[in-house]
Amino acid sequence: MARRITSRRGVLITLAVALLAALAVLVLTFGGRPGPSTAQPPPDQPVAVTPESGAGDQDLLAAMPKSEPVSIDIPKIGAHSSLIPLGLNPDNTIQVPPVTTPLQAGWYTYAPTPGEIGPAVVLGHVDGNHQKGIFFRLKELAAGDRVSVARKDGTTAQFEVTKVHQVPKKDFESEGVYNDTADAELRLITCGGVFDRGAHNYVDNIVVYARLVRG
Structure with missing residues (x-):
């Protein structure tokens, strides 16, 4: 019985040695290859490249923190005005600056402040009190034109016009x-649009859309 046990031990030892030798071969053969996390993309695949800083104003900027606007400047149409806060009328329509001071623009306080994420809103008259208003030439703006809004925190949010729409008020x-x-x-x-003398108002709205390009 003792001889049989000794023979079995010899077989087991021989198998163990063989397995260790096989493992050594595997390690030598495959140990130097990179794993999936470090593998490089094949040559025919595009590699993402991070753009350099200062790539241009066409790239959108990160949003600015909340700060009340104090003035607006639109060089192309010669529009410059301080900004007064505007809320809601009793019928839930947005207030507008006094028509007796048509060169005064205002900002809608229930919308984001200019530079924050979301659509900030500035309103102004096309005319009033028998004179041209602050936005008399607003419809002349086109994609690429600039609008600057100075803010209470000392910063200036600069926007670039993306589109200009004339829309009937009934479809606003x-x-x-x-x-x-x-x-x-x-x-x-x-x-x-056309001035409706019966309603004492214009039939359309001019809406300029712009995006933040510099803060």
Whole structure:
């Protein structure tokens, strides 16, 4: 019996030695290859490249912190005005600056402040009190034009116009002017189109859409 046990031990020892030798071969053969986490993409696959800083204003900036706007400047149309706060009328329509001071623009306080994520809103008259208003030439803006809004914290939010729409007032709600946005944007609103003498108002709105490009 003792001889049989000794023979079995010899077999087991021989197998163990063989397994160790096989493992050594595997380690030598495959040990130097990189794992999946360090593998390089094959040559025919595009590799993502991080753009250099200062790539251009066409890239959207991170949103700015909340700060009340104090003035607006639109060089192309010669529009410069301080900004007064505007809330809601009793019928839940947005207030507008006094028509007796048509060169005064205002900002809607229930919207984000200019530079924050979302659509900031600035309103102004096209005319009033028998004179041109602050946004008399608003419809002349085009994609690429600049709008600057100075803020109470000392910063200036600079926007670039993306589009200009003239929309009937009856269809204004469907225009989505106040809808949430993923980036910091700006809306400039005034009256436009034909003047309805019976209603003492214009039949359309001019809406300028802009996005933050520098803060």
